[in-house]
Amino acid sequence: MNVVEVDGTPDAARRLMRALTDALDGGDTVLPLAANTPDAEPPPDAPSSAAAVIRTSGSTGTPKDVLLSARALTASATATHARLGGPGHWLLATPAHYIGGLQVLVRSLLAGTEPGVLDLSSGFQPEAFAQVSKALPGEGPRYTALVPTQLARLLDAGQADAAASFDAIIIGGAALPTGLRERAEDNGVRVISAYGMSETAGGCVYDGVPLDGVRVATDAPTEAGRVRLTGPILADGYLNDDAETSAAFRDGWFHTNDLGRISPDGRLEILGRADDVINTGGVKVAAHAVADALLSHRGVRDACVVGLQDPDWGEAVVAAVVPHDPERPPAPDDLTAHVRTALGAPSAPKRVRFVAELPLRGPGKPDHDAVRRLLRS
Incomplete structure (x- = not known):
């Protein structure tokens, strides 16, 4: 070798x-x-x-x-x-x-x-x-x-x-x-x-x-x-x-x-990965679809969506978002409403966290495990 x-x-x-x-x-x-x-x-x-x-x-x-x-x-x-x-x-x-x-x-x-x-x-x-x-x-x-x-x-x-x-x-x-x-x-x-x-x-x-x-x-x-x-x-x-x-x-x-x-x-x-589905409140939500909806907002440059364990929802839809303008990021409620309009209420993130960059692994792939750790902190 x-x-x-x-x-x-x-x-x-x-x-x-x-x-x-x-x-x-x-x-x-x-x-x-x-x-x-x-x-x-x-x-x-x-x-x-x-x-x-x-x-x-x-x-x-x-x-x-x-x-x-x-x-x-x-x-x-x-x-x-x-x-x-x-x-x-x-x-x-x-x-x-x-x-x-x-x-x-x-x-x-x-x-x-x-x-x-x-x-x-x-x-x-x-x-x-x-x-x-x-x-x-x-x-x-x-x-x-x-x-x-x-x-x-x-x-x-x-x-x-x-x-x-x-x-x-x-x-x-x-x-x-x-x-x-x-x-x-x-x-x-x-x-x-x-x-x-x-x-x-x-x-x-x-x-x-x-x-x-x-x-x-x-x-x-x-x-x-x-x-x-x-x-x-x-x-x-x-x-x-x-x-x-x-x-x-x-x-x-x-x-x-x-x-x-x-x-x-x-x-x-x-359409995403087979393990990309978040079961929230008994409804299956595709994480990639939520990320795509966030990316369609003019204030979002990048986004990664994951599911986190939640005592009320089973899994909560949460998002790490890179804003186009870090000094003036969009309001989290606006992003939540944007996703709700595009995909329905179950897909709307329960929490949005703004970050300077998404953690990556490999050739440009979002590191979902690192995003989960980030959103738990």
Whole structure:
């Protein structure tokens, strides 16, 4: 196993790209890890069929080591280029030890182009993104991949022109709020919302439409059901975890923990996670729907909704909210009324707490456990 520490610097990204080149050619399996990862030494017995092992962020449980073959990685990259309009020049702007960042490198290798690399060692800086974007070759398509928080920060910093210089920006890692999409498109930024995970070699459904070769199904075709995915992009399972592999990878499909429905024209709509439901006063409330309603309020920049144990309600709907203007946040009663109007009384948060930023885990995903701890304090 070739362990490559990734610290956000361009040098580390180049080391990883060299190791990835070798792995895709049949060399040692590469395991990219964030620098200073505790217990970084991996088990030494990854199967030879694995080109890369991606350690999941563990945002909904214990982190797992996902086995990805060269076939899965290249199938994903090839299908992405086919959907976007052909190979091009990529800018790496997300951590390369997660699948979204790693795939930027794979796509660059297949395109035969040198990726631009944004230095993330001190965090994401919109001004630095704009500078690196200018240095990316102008001939041929230009692409990058971001998480929603990064896109919002670019727009907030007045760097919409830098974002609009790309032929497409893939948004992954977390759901793309409708308001943020509209704001980006109003500024001439072409965004594509990607749904996928490490187990599918990255995003495999773009704006609701599966990539070529990918099939999507749910357990309840006409309503919300657990989403299943299959195609050449599937991982081979989890390293040294037969039980989890057997539970998640069955009959040629990867069974996600997400709920979704498929429209008559074949588009997939993700409705949240199966464990995302709050049972409050005997009524089941989808936390993601409440968060979406909050995000539609003009005073809200970001929001995360969770359920907390409550002696009267069983679970209470509570929300952590990042206001657009920290000096003049919206009134909590206004937010509660906004959600009540949109979704009904049971969905209205019993408590709203304003925060400067949401705690995150992984590539831009809200850390629900940290939000629960924050809201209990």
